[in-house]
Amino acid sequence: MSTLLDVENLWVKFPTRNGVFDAVRGVSFTLGRERLGIVGESGSGKSMTGRAILRLIRAPGMVEADHISLEGQDLLKMSEKEMRDVRGQRISMVMQDPKFSLNPVMTIGDQIMEAYRLHTNASKSVAYTKSVEMLEAVSIRDPERVMRAYPHEMSGGMGQRIMIAMMLIPNPEILIADEPTSALDVSVQRQVLDIMDRLVKERGMGLIFISHDLNLVSDFCDRVLIMYAGRIVEVCEADKLHEAKHPYTRGLLNSLPRLDKPRDRLEVLQRDPAWSEAPSVSGRI
């Protein structure tokens, strides 16, 4: 499997009043044309990892790494202008809640067409046709009407499919999905995931799927990184997640209710300070 992205020793730091806070501490992993899950609680640094790859951490936050290579090019050595060509066109990101991630005063059509035209010299009419096609690809009915609509007129599930359409329209190689279904109604989560999965597969893209939902990730991904306190504590194949060995992963699994093994009382996760001290496990292949 060819390697798309290679991250080595990634740190994300934020200066605070009480010294520097390390949100991500020396994380390494690679991504091929696969679905890589990153799981962890809030504050474990999983979202920061995704944003650091796109260099979206704003000052005073700092990103340091030995390298973040996209097909051999180190993103950290790029100028801001070169980085803009990477964003959208080569690596894209879908965020948690379409209510906030779509611009409320622009029509959906304008926002999708803008994403397309930023990286191509396409005329407006070409961009329009392309956008309608893309909306159809994410199963939006009556896409012409949706093109004219504003985000607040959309339901959450529709909004997220629009977001996916917008992020995939420049045909990137890697999609980072940061909790893409957490804000959605349970009934539409699966549908949005299926659409995303189908498109990623069709296009042979790499997917980084960030989530706090262990079951979802184990169902959906090929490989899983488990993060705790800014470090990767365990890496495993998704279908073997239930054989995970790290006490943190085990604790997380045991604190979930299971229909096939009902229990009177769920376990409460007992944290061991040693977990956050232990060096990061490498997720590189």
Place this chain on the structure above:
Amino acid sequence: MSVNDISKGRRPKRAPLSHSLWPTLKTVLRTLGSVAVTLLGLLFITFIIGRVMPIDPVLSIVGERASQETYDAVYHQLGLDKPLLVQFFYYLWDVLHLDFGTSLLNARPVSEDIARVFPATLELASLGIVFGVVIGVPLGVLAAVRKGSWIDQIARVVALVGYSMPIFWLGLMGLLIFYGILGWVGGPGRVGIFYVDIVPTVTGMILVDSLLDSNIDVFKDAFSHIILPASLLGYYSLAYISRMTRSFMLEQMSAEYITTARVKGMSEWDVIWKHAFKNIRVQLITVIALSYAGLLEGSVLTEIIFSWPGIGSYITTALLSADMNAVLGGTVVVGLIFILLNIFSDLLYKIFDPRAK
């Protein structure tokens, strides 16, 4: 599932036109209703002020030496023997016909006086708001985008000083420095003494009238007179506009859709102006309308410092000579403009923000 999902977004299934027009019309009507009430209240307050004024309107007409019969006759003629509510309706009736009574100072209808002095104020305040917007908005945006940088600090100091300085004092200092010491600008008044009444009055705004008359000399002179008071007034609106712009922008720049725009690969310039700024436009119009109204108020003191023959000078002069009709007429007109500006920004908000529908 997806059918359900879509029909949710499509709820108002009318033809597009009626779908967008009717609610707009309804808001317009509702706004007009509330305007009427506010206006009535405004007139009531000025009416009450007029009644409790320690000036006897009859005496000021008939004079100190009039006989009791004359006094009573005028008292009756003015309707002062009627109940207060009836008197209020008389007052309403007059105001609706733009009749504010006659000025005691020059025995002319107050409405004529106001029509004469108002363009001067309009000219001053309009130029002031142009300064405020042209400098204040970019300054506020920059301060928000570069939060904590030196430009943010400068913007902060500029605003703080603007909020803390008495406008009449700043005007005096401006006159002292730029007119008295440096001699860069014309002094008090709208034009120099040699240029008075040269161009025909069309709009009442000398800058416009001189251009209509293609009299460049008068234009230059008028400009050298207006530039100082207008930029001082502009400075006050700049302080407010830049602060508000900054806080609106800060709110937008931390929104998630900004990250979306960056993920798309947009330049920071486009992220700021095409995405963030687009979201504050409507709020900004409200702020600009409010500070424009504020300038009308600020012009009261500025006009006195600069001997500017506008409505502010008119009201204060009338006040000092106890010319009640003129004071109340001026107050009503300024209040009316205030209300109109408020409604204007309100309506814009309701019409142009897609979420307000």
Place this chain on the structure above:
Amino acid sequence: MSDTQSLRAWLLTETPTSRRHAKLSALYHGWLSFRSNTMAMIGLLILVALVLIAVLAPWLSPHDPFEQNLGQRLLPLGSEGHVFGTDSLGRDILSRLIYGSRITLYIVALVALIAPVVGLLVGTVSGYVGGWVDTVLMRITDIFLAFPRLVLALAFVAALGAGIENAVIAISLTAWPPYARIARAETLTIRSSDYIAAIKLQGASALRIITKHIWPLCISSLIVRVTLDMAGIILAAAGLGFLGLGAQPPSPEWGAMISEGRRFILDHWWVATMPGLAIFTVSLAFNLLGDGLRDVLDPKAGD
């Protein structure tokens, strides 16, 4: 030393032992964060100095502020015995500024007592009672807000007659509506919260709910607003004084002093400049203090 150490520890505790303890601890935390704001501390220091100057005016001022000396009129800055010079009647400007601080404080204190209290009453009643009472009260508030403040104050002073007290009343009459708006908004949020429902179930009367539960929660946002408004009040009072509608001569009110000095602005600039600087300093101090207080008391409204 160990005493102050333990007091500090007691104040900084994360597990307060009583309500009073929690309150004091919260106050101390607020003070710490306020103290770290240099600008706000400068504002506070200026205002403390202003109060001291006002109180100690008779001992601080080198001359009688009303004493005229026509032989020594319009002396420039730094003259013998008159640091800030003298005005057109030969009165010492520094002494007049010192005594003027009393007038400024007097006006500010009165307006700060009247306007927020009126606003609080109107706002909480309007928000708590609701219905047509709310509609009527808010409509009245809107009408007052629709007036330009200075012009309305001018009209009021015209009706009431010139003078400090009438200026105070006129400014208060134009200053209360924003407070009513704030108090109403706060009341609406508090009214619908669960703990108010709980108190109601325990049989608390509307009066008790308003005075014991709603008012205390409105206070902090009102204090911030009042402090930020102070500068505007000072400027409005000075404006009225300048127009000859506030304090009457020979009173050493700063705005009136500028008005007197205006006639000599080109030849004897200091007569009008000095009182203006005094007004500027004090309203700047209030603005700095207000910004700092807002950050401490109302962190949402800050940046």
